[in-house]
Amino acid sequence: MPSLHNPSQxxxxxxxxxxxxxxxxxxxxxxxxxxxxxxxxxxxxLHNAYFPTTAIVSLHYVMQSGASAESAGVGNEGVVGIxxxxxxxxxxxxxxxxxxxxxxxxxxxxxKEEFDRAGLMQHLLLRYTxxxxxxxxxxxxxxRHHTVEQQLCRWLLLTVDRVPSHEVVMTQELIASMLGxxxxxxxxxxxxxxxxxxxxxxxxxxxxxxxxxxxxxxxECYAVVKKELSRLLSxxxxxxxxxxxxx
Amino acid sequence: MPSLHNPSQxxxxxxxxxxxxxxxxxxxxxxxxxxxxxxxxxxxxLHNAYFPTTAIVSLHYVMQSGASAESAGVGNEGVVGIxxxxxxxxxxxxxxxxxxxxxxxxxxxxxKEEFDRAGLMQHLLLRYTxxxxxxxxxxxxxxRHHTVEQQLCRWLLLTVDRVPSHEVVMTQELIASMLGxxxxxxxxxxxxxxxxxxxxxxxxxxxxxxxxxxxxxxxECYAVVKKELSRLLSxxxxxxxxxxxxx
DNA sequence: CGGCGTCTGTGCGCCAACGCACAGATGTCC
DNA sequence: GGACATCTGTGCGTTGGCGCACAGACGCCG
Numbered sequence: 265m266p267s268l269h270n271p272s273q274x275x276x277x278x279x280x281x282x283x284x285x286x287x288x289x290x291x292x293x294x295x296x297x298x299x300x301x302x303x304x305x306x307x308x309x310l311h312n313a314y315f316p317t318t319a320i321v322s323l324h325y326v327m328q329s330g331a332s333a334e335s336a337g338v339g340n341e342g343v344v345g346i347x348x349x350x351x352x353x354x355x356x357x358x359x360x361x362x363x364x365x366x367x368x369x370x371x372x373x374x375x376k377e378e379f380d381r382a383g384l385m386q387h388l389l390l391r392y393t394x395x396x397x398x399x400x401x402x403x404x405x406x407x408r409h410h411t412v413e414q415q416l417c418r419w420l421l422l423t424v425d426r427v428p429s430h431e432v433v434m435t436q437e438l439i440a441s442m443l444g445x446x447x448x449x450x451x452x453x454x455x456x457x458x459x460x461x462x463x464x465x466x467x468x469x470x471x472x473x474x475x476x477x478x479x480x481x482x483x484e485c486y487a488v489v490k491k492e493l494s495r496l497l498s499x500x501x502x503x504x505x506x507x508x509x510x511x
Numbered sequence: 512m513p514s515l516h517n518p519s520q521x522x523x524x525x526x527x528x529x530x531x532x533x534x535x536x537x538x539x540x541x542x543x544x545x546x547x548x549x550x551x552x553x554x555x556x557l558h559n560a561y562f563p564t565t566a567i568v569s570l571h572y573v574m575q576s577g578a579s580a581e582s583a584g585v586g587n588e589g590v591v592g593i594x595x596x597x598x599x600x601x602x603x604x605x606x607x608x609x610x611x612x613x614x615x616x617x618x619x620x621x622x623k624e625e626f627d628r629a630g631l632m633q634h635l636l637l638r639y640t641x642x643x644x645x646x647x648x649x650x651x652x653x654x655r656h657h658t659v660e661q662q663l664c665r666w667l668l669l670t671v672d673r674v675p676s677h678e679v680v681m682t683q684e685l686i687a688s689m690l691g692x693x694x695x696x697x698x699x700x701x702x703x704x705x706x707x708x709x710x711x712x713x714x715x716x717x718x719x720x721x722x723x724x725x726x727x728x729x730x731e732c733y734a735v736v737k738k739e740l741s742r743l744l745s746x747x748x749x750x751x752x753x754x755x756x757x758x
Numbered sequence: 759c760g761g762c763g764t765c766t767g768t769g770c771g772c773c774a775a776c777g778c779a780c781a782g783a784t785g786t787c788c
Numbered sequence: 789g790g791a792c793a794t795c796t797g798t799g800c801g802t803t804g805g806c807g808c809a810c811a812g813a814c815g816c817c818g
Contacts, residue, residue, distance in 0.1 A: 325652040328731050333655040335648035350641040351634060352743050356735050357648055382629060387598060394597040397644060401582035401604055404651040405572040408580040408691040411804075435765060444655040446806060451767060467765055467814055484575050488603050496599050658774075682795060693776060698797060714784055714795060759818105766813070776803075783796070788789105 269294050271368050273317035275341045275497065276388050284385050288378060292368040297321070299433075303344055303359040310354055313345035313375045318365030320426050322442055325357045333407065333444030336399040337362065339426030341493060342392050348372045349379040349389055362442065363423065363432060391496045398492040402485045410483040412445050413453040417482035419443060420463070422489065424472045431471040457481070516541050518615050520564035522588045522744065523635050531632050535625060539615040544568070546680075550591055550606040557601055560592035560622045565612030567673050569689055572604045580654065580691030583646040584609065586673030588740060589639050595619050596626040596636055609689065610670065610679060638743045645739040649732045657730040659692050660700040664729035666690060667710070669736065671719045678718040704728070 271292055272278040277285070297319035304310050306326070314321065321344050324334040335357065338344050344367075347355050353372075378385045406415060419442065423432050436454060440447040454470075457463045462477040463470055472478065479486065518539055519525040524532065544566035551557050553573070561568065568591050571581040582604065585591050591614075594602050600619075625632045653662060666689065670679050683701060687694040701717075704710045709724040710717055719725065726733065 323648070325648055327652060327656060329656070331656045333652040335651045346644070347641060349637070350644075351638040352641045352739075355641075356645055356739055380629070382627070390596070391598040393640070393644075394594055394599045394602075397593070397597075397640075397647065398603055400644065400647040400651060401570070401572055404582045404647060404654055405574060405580040405691070407651055407654040409574060409576070409578045437765070444652070447766085448768085448807090449805065455767080465766095492599075492603055684795070694795095695777090695797085696775065702797080712796095761816105761818090763816090764814085766811105768809105768811080770807105770809085772806080772808105774803100774805090777801095779798105779800085781796105781798080784794085786791100786793085788791090 274315040291374050295369045297361045297367050299364040301361040306356045311372050312369045314367040315343050316367040319367050320363035321359050322362040323357050334442045395493045395496045399489050406485045412449040414483040416453045417478045418486040421486050435468045521562040538621050542616045544608045544614050546611040548608040553603045558619050560617045561614040562590050563587050563614040566614050567610035568606050569609040570604050581689045642740045642743045646736050653732045659696040661730040663700045664725045665733040668733050682715045
């Protein structure tokens with residue numbers, strides 16, 4: 265029986281060929297990610313990369329006014345800390361834990377070293393970054409043109425896709441701040457979705473009952489992001505879901 | 512006297528150390544970029560990278576409804592064709608020439624080769640990509656929270672920063688479609704800016720008269736993007752503005 | 759089990775931006 | 789220089805989302 269926690273729960277780590285995996289494995293440290301934990305603040309130095317397994321991290325920008333908006337989320341499909349290998353070491357955005365869970369932490373220097381070996385790790389990281397870019401540019405367009413309800417559906421779908429169950433632990437207040445809209449707007453949209461039987465919620469817990477229902481109400485952005493992610497990473501998934509290596 | 516056109520007009524090419532520059536120089540081809548020319552369509556294969564000198568290219572997403580929104584612009588500070596070295600070879604966005612001018616074209620395979628040498632070219636391209644990511648995530652937040660007038664100011668500033676003169680050739684209709692807003696909204700905002708004496712325009716030509724005036728009306732997003740670009744690329748600018756190498 | 763903090767729900771007035779329709783101005787091309 | 793396409797300007801009514809204020813509900817913790 266495989267251990268409860270396993271680096272292969274993260275798709276990028278799972279995709280590494282044995283040799284590369286063995287090299288980073290000893291340096292991966294499982295860390296709990298508490299809700300609201302700030303992985304980095306705008307301009308702050310970043311010392312570690314995080315490969316989420318069950319946690320989800322939100323990359324977002326906080327304006328001078330205090331208003332904020334998410335540009336992308338990172339779950340078990342990706343890694344937090346792009347700027348470590350892209351070269352800047354920091355960004356003007358923040359990264360905050362949005363769904364509590366776990367992640368594997370890797371020292372910044374080791375990640376950079378592995379990246380510079382120009383092996384599959386580099387390839388994977390670059391591909392993932394490309395997928396992240398798609399997500400951000402899609403978010404930009406979505407923020408411009410789509411309704412709160414459409415965006416809520418997109419957000420819910422992207423979120424449940426990254427957690428093991430069909431329930432997410434999250435208040436409507438928090439969802440509102442992720443999307444950069446008013447809480448009341450979320451209340452209204454969520455109410456409609458509940459009445460339609462697509463979701464059900466109670467104080468901080470939202471359960472998705474009907475995925476395909478949500479998809480009909482979501483904007484195209486959800487599908488675009490998912491499709492691009494699978495296109496970019498599907499052909500490089502080696503060991504995908506083998507649990508064999510974990511101790 | 513240096514020739515009229517020169518690869519060093521592009522900041523990335525200008526930043527290459529002599530050895531690397533000499534290697535790509537013979538393969539750079541100067542091409543005119545006509546207004547409205549489509550460099551790539553969503554999903555289409557990309558065969559060349561473009562290093563703009565006087566042209567500006569808009570990266571944007573067109574929705575099913577036909578509405579569109581720009582996620583970033585690329586001028587002489589960057590390169591069009593990120594996905595060539597990031598790994599996807601294509602993206603769901605389009606790239607369209609927004610300000611006519613010139614660019615140096617480089618074959619996709621050669622760019623990839625140069626990238627894989629892991630020299631300064633790779634470093635530069637990754638840094639630039641990081642700056643592009645900042646621009647996109649900022650655009651996402653900006654679309655959510657800022658007024659049309661603020662966004663128009665941001666856009667005008669980013670655009671004039673990339674052209675030699677203080678005038679841009681562009682109809683209000685086109686600006687509206689870049690920002691993803693109604694033309695009437697641009698008419699109104701531009702009218703206010705003109706009455707304030709910050710700009711002056713006539714049928715397809717907009718002249719910036721008072722940069723700092725525009726900056727006071729722009730949102731913080733302009734400053735963030737500019738600052739991040741200079742932070743990421745300033746410490747790698749070798750040959751910056753030496754014209755010596757061009758034939 | 760009772761109290762309290764937090765989360766959820768609702769009802770306003772308000773405003774930026776939308777969509778549409780049409781009038782006027784400007785430049786270009788024969 | 790006259791005709792025409794295109795770009796710019798204006799005036800509606802409509803609406804999605806905002807900001808605020810407050811009422812109710814839930815669930816935890818002592």
